[in-house]
Amino acid sequence: MSSPPSPSPARWFKALRRTRLGEPCLKTYPQECVDLLQRARVAFQAGRTIKEGFRLAQLEAVVRMLEEHECDFVDALGRDLHKPRFETVVSELILVKNEALHAINNLKKWMQPLHVERNLSTTLDECLVVSEPLGVALIMGTWCSPVPTCLVPMVGAIAAGNCAIISPSECTAHTAELLHRLMPFYLDNECFHVILAGTNDLPQVVELHFDHVFFTGNREEGIRIAQSAAHTLTPVTLILGGKNPCYVDQNCDISTTAQRIAWARFHNAGQSLVAPDYILCHKDVKARLVQALKCCLMQFYxxxxxxxxxxxxxxxxEIFNRTRDILWRSGKVAVGGQVIEAEKYIAPTILTEVAESDPIMQQDIFGPVLPLLPVNNVDEAIAFINKQEKSLCVYAYSNNSTVISRVMSETSSGSFCSNDSVVQSLMVALPFSGVGASGMGSYHGRYSFDTFSHRKSCLLRGTRFECVTYLRYPPYEDRNLSLMTWASTLSQRSQGWCQIL
Known part of the structure; x- marks a missing residue:
């Protein structure tokens, strides 16, 4: 397999100099975006991405990039989010590598046409569903998880045979610049590009007419992206935030529950789309849960x-001030509450005596704050959840399988997890998606491949047996209609559905 062409020495020196001097990211201007899109489209139309070998080489290059520059990613995310090395490796780098390795191991199977069931009228035909690439995809990541929200969808785009343009969040500038610098050394320089665009510029970028747009971020930005994509009838996948509820039943292991919730909520200082946003706690265990969470925070930090x-x-x-303001205007601090503006530091905080009308219950939380609201039973919890917009995730902790089953089946969300949090969003075998206000479309593993593919229906038919198919031609005769109705009746009885010859 041939390696992607390397950039010129001058370009390499320019990128290296910018990184070493710690200068801010260079902005990608509109005309450059147009040029990059045109280059990618020319490469796609030339069939550069179609062959399995090319796709495998690019996926392997993604894995090499992450392995060979692990320290660079740890440094960049440390600068952007003060993110510990452990969190960077486990929740950013390993997550992407797992996706790429899963795609490498399954690509041949995914690319094969799917043969569908024949019926009376297609006995001698071949019916196929062929997955073909869409073209050039635009993938926009978010600052909460800047590496996987860019590269996990890109893995799917590569596996499906597309070209892609990546737009990392400007909020995590060091990580965005690192991706901008590294990708040309690993991925094909005509098919894959990184642009450095501001949030306000993205709707204009979307209007350049890509073949698919994949966006991860908040709801307000997602609406603007979808509106821009609609102007060119571009299909979109939206993974949006939301108020992820977490029900804690009176019948559960409080110690384990507290550990798993605390890890999920305060990981990455609470900056997560999938963390529990608030706890609906059975009133009988509220005091014990608050104490257990306090012990967990002491143990963790x-x-x-x-x-x-x-x-x-x-x-x-901006995120610091917003989180601090809603924290100060909501409930009562049971644990934490300290803030230091100069360090953008907010302590891990547990809030009690929270009212449904408090600001923290009206806005998405992207910070280390966890409100608790008491409920009398699971019925009250389900009713509360169903009053809200559909969330990205719903969590339930209980040793009672009936309680778990009820929360799962009587609420609607992008994903559901019982007796743990966040982990369902990390598994390559499970689709991750939003629903309603939390987004549309899905990805991870095979679902990413399908998202960036068009599943084309193909009927391969010969010209024989015109002695049968002539029945459909004018002039229409009652005898022909009777024969076709009879044939359809046979199909209904044998296969459960109607098929006209």
């Missing part, structure tokens, strides 16, 4: 989380 090497910071002052 020590008596002063500010000094812990395992706890991150807010990505920027």
């Amino acid at each position: 020590g008596s002063d989380p500010r000094e812990s090497r395992s706890f991150g910071r807010m990505v920027n002052l």
